[in-house]
Amino acid sequence: MAAIYSLYIINKSGGLIFYKDYGSSGRMDTNDSLRVASLWHSMHAISQQLSPTTGCQGIELLEADTFDLHCFQSLTGTKFFVVSEPGTQHMDNLLKVIYELYTDYVLKNPFYEMEMPIRCDLFDINLTQAIQKDRVALLGR
Amino acid sequence: MIGVSKMKPYTNVLDRPLSKGKLEVSLSAFAFLFSELVQYNQTQVDNIAELERRLEDAGYAVGARVLELLCHRDKGNRRETRLLGILSFVHSTVWKVLFGKVADSLEKGTEHDDEYMISEKELLVNRFISIPKDMGTFNCGAFVAGIVRGVLDSAGFPAIVTAHFVPMDGQQRPRTTILIKFAEEVLQREARLG
Numbered sequence: 001m002a003a004i005y006s007l008y009i010i011n012k013s014g015g016l017i018f019y020k021d022y023g024s025s026g027r028m029d030t031n032d033s034l035r036v037a038s039l040w041h042s043m044h045a046i047s048q049q050l051s052p053t054t055g056c057q058g059i060e061l062l063e064a065d066t067f068d069l070h071c072f073q074s075l076t077g078t079k080f081f082v083v084s085e086p087g088t089q090h091m092d093n094l095l096k097v098i099y100e101l102y103t104d105y106v107l108k109n110p111f112y113e114m115e116m117p118i119r120c121d122l123f124d125i126n127l128t129q130a131i132q133k134d135r136v137a138l139l140g141r
Numbered sequence: 142m143i144g145v146s147k148m149k150p151y152t153n154v155l156d157r158p159l160s161k162g163k164l165e166v167s168l169s170a171f172a173f174l175f176s177e178l179v180q181y182n183q184t185q186v187d188n189i190a191e192l193e194r195r196l197e198d199a200g201y202a203v204g205a206r207v208l209e210l211l212c213h214r215d216k217g218n219r220r221e222t223r224l225l226g227i228l229s230f231v232h233s234t235v236w237k238v239l240f241g242k243v244a245d246s247l248e249k250g251t252e253h254d255d256e257y258m259i260s261e262k263e264l265l266v267n268r269f270i271s272i273p274k275d276m277g278t279f280n281c282g283a284f285v286a287g288i289v290r291g292v293l294d295s296a297g298f299p300a301i302v303t304a305h306f307v308p309m310d311g312q313q314r315p316r317t318t319i320l321i322k323f324a325e326e327v328l329q330r331e332a333r334l335g
Binding site for chain 1: 172173175176177178179180183215268270271272273276281313314
């Protein structure tokens with residue numbers, strides 16, 4: 001069982017800087033993932049403008065028949081989103097954990113260039129652990 | 142300290158008592174500062190060996206000061222004069238003050254008599270750093286190697302100190318080994334002292 005299908009991180013101008021697949025369903029090639037990332041970036045921006053309420057921060061959850069898309073935007077405009085099974089709970093917590101890992105292992109790494117694709121071993125290792133832990137917690141619930 | 146109501150009149154730093162050294166600083170703040178240090182030095186060099194040397198020099202200045210401070214604070218203005226004494230001083234006292242813990246291990250090199258190794262499973266400065274593949278064996282532990290060299294050199298034990306990644310069985314991350322190679326005169330003196 002894979003609760004999470006995939007994880008995306010996009011920089012503030014809509015470029016995909018990190019993409020990872022989990023499980024077999026919803027797999028995408030590089031071009032498609034880039035397209036989804038920039039599409040989501042634009043939709044997110046438009047939704048802020050169209051929202052009937054003031055001070056809207058953009059879409060947080062998109063529910064579809066076959067998947068849910070949970071999005072978290074950091075203060076600097078970097079967006080983290082996971083595509084998951086419909087009805088998966090507690091994704092906002094997972095996104096916060098991922099954000100924390102990003103601030104630790106990506107932003108504190110002197111060899112990472114801002115807004116560029118993320119290639120950090122430590123981030124990958126800790127991310128895998130966090131996802132694993134989340135799955136175990138999900139089974140326990 | 143912010144929020145202290147009674148303002149003390151300004152006193153010269155030399156008139157104040159020496160701090161106990163139990164203060165801790167934020168790891169995040171240190172990590173960002175160290176990251177900036179590495180990034181700045183990266184703009185000043187055109188090869189990796191040069192970057193390593195610059196980090197080591199930055200550490201050397203820290204080491205020289207740390208020795209001075211610790212000898213005054215913990216040892217009543219005396220310093221170690223024997224090889225093993227200074228090594229265990231670095232391994233425990235210096236490490237504890239700088240990193241809050243004793244180093245994981247201190248070993249003697251198996252191939253050469255003048256080599257000693259201090260190993261750390263996860264060196265504090267490397268906690269958040271992933272080395273890109275194109276930088277090869279570069280290790281930011283060069284900064285710590287510089288500190289060790291600074292301490293040893295100022296104490297009268299000139300040595301060449303380098304930092305290396307050593308892969309470990311069953312572990313995803315390699316550990317960092319600080320390799321200390323003492324100058325010949327140190328070993329000769331040590332032999333004379335018996």
